Amino acid sequence: MHPPRILLGVNIDHIATLRQARGTRYPDPVQAALLAEEAGADGITVHLREDRRHIQERDVRLLAELLNTRMNLEMAVTEEMIALAEALGPAHVCLVPEKREELTTEGGLDVAGSFEAIAAACRRLAAAGCEVSLFIDPEPAQIEAAARAGAPVIELHTGAYAEVTGEAARREHARLAAAAEMAHELGLTVNAGHGLNYHNVEAIAALPGLHELNIGHAIIARALFVGLKEAVAEMKRLAIAGQEAGFVAALEEHDHDHDHDEEAGCCR
Numbered sequence: 001m002h003p004p005r006i007l008l009g010v011n012i013d014h015i016a017t018l019r020q021a022r023g024t025r026y027p028d029p030v031q032a033a034l035l036a037e038e039a040g041a042d043g044i045t046v047h048l049r050e051d052r053r054h055i056q057e058r059d060v061r062l063l064a065e066l067l068n069t070r071m072n073l074e075m076a077v078t079e080e081m082i083a084l085a086e087a088l089g090p091a092h093v094c095l096v097p098e099k100r101e102e103l104t105t106e107g108g109l110d111v112a113g114s115f116e117a118i119a120a121a122c123r124r125l126a127a128a129g130c131e132v133s134l135f136i137d138p139e140p141a142q143i144e145a146a147a148r149a150g151a152p153v154i155e156l157h158t159g160a161y162a163e164v165t166g167e168a169a170r171r172e173h174a175r176l177a178a179a180a181e182m183a184h185e186l187g188l189t190v191n192a193g194h195g196l197n198y199h200n201v202e203a204i205a206a207l208p209g210l211h212e213l214n215i216g217h218a219i220i221a222r223a224l225f226v227g228l229k230e231a232v233a234e235m236k237r238l239a240i241a242g243q244e245a246g247f248v249a250a251l252e253e254h255d256h257d258h259d260h261d262e263e264a265g266c267c268r
Helices: 015-020 030-037 057-066 080-089 115-127 140-149 167-185 201-205 217-226 228-266
Strands: 006-012 043-046 071-075 092-095 131-136 151-158 189-193 212-215
Touching: 006 189, 006 217, 006 228, 015 030, 015 217, 030 043, 030 057, 030 228, 043 057, 057 071, 057 080, 071 140, 080 115, 092 115, 115 131, 115 217, 131 140, 131 189, 131 228, 140 167, 151 167, 167 189, 167 201, 201 212, 201 228, 212 217, 217 228
Parallel strands: 006 043, 006 212, 043 071, 071 092, 092 131, 131 151, 151 189, 189 212
Antiparallel strands: none
16 A cells, blocks of 8 residues: 655744844745745744744744644743643644754754653643644654653654764664654654755655655755745655655565565475
């Protein structure tokens, strides 16, 4: 059976970063979100940070009203953010770690180390009608803790994979594959994101059972040269191509194993 098509969530934080750099009303991340939807984005991701360095509450409220797809609201596990999500009721909430001094999210959420607070946040957000995702490193202890916390979805942090090449990249890819397999066995939906670009996305999209990729910086950077619609469409084509390649490879491996088993049976 062919798996459901992989989804692409487009993060528009960097549009807001450009706007905030000059304190103007443009470029408008809400307009960017609507254009991304027209180009085939399956969802729009925004990170409302505590210091409001890019996305603002105004953006989140407008997106909640105007999106034709769905909003994935990334946020820290704080009372302020949880209360805001309860009031707005976005379709998806992704809980992420957050440090004021970082340029971008630098690692996964420590679910195992902050279990009670995260489990409580998951319960509150689920009661508000939000599907909760936890942004975690591909580590067994974190995956197991995410399942126990009651989050139906995890997003695997692909930053370590994106930052290396060669044998190190192969090791990180294998680590992500093992994490995805474990998560599926625990009944979790598996997304992935961080650091993905037009050169490395296909290998990640090929991971079996991957539900969605969330990508921002690479798409917005590419949009400077080809326009936002084309940048989104290019990324979506690559993600689907990667998924198709992974599906074919899995079928070939299954056929090979089946043939080997038959040959072994004949020799008994």
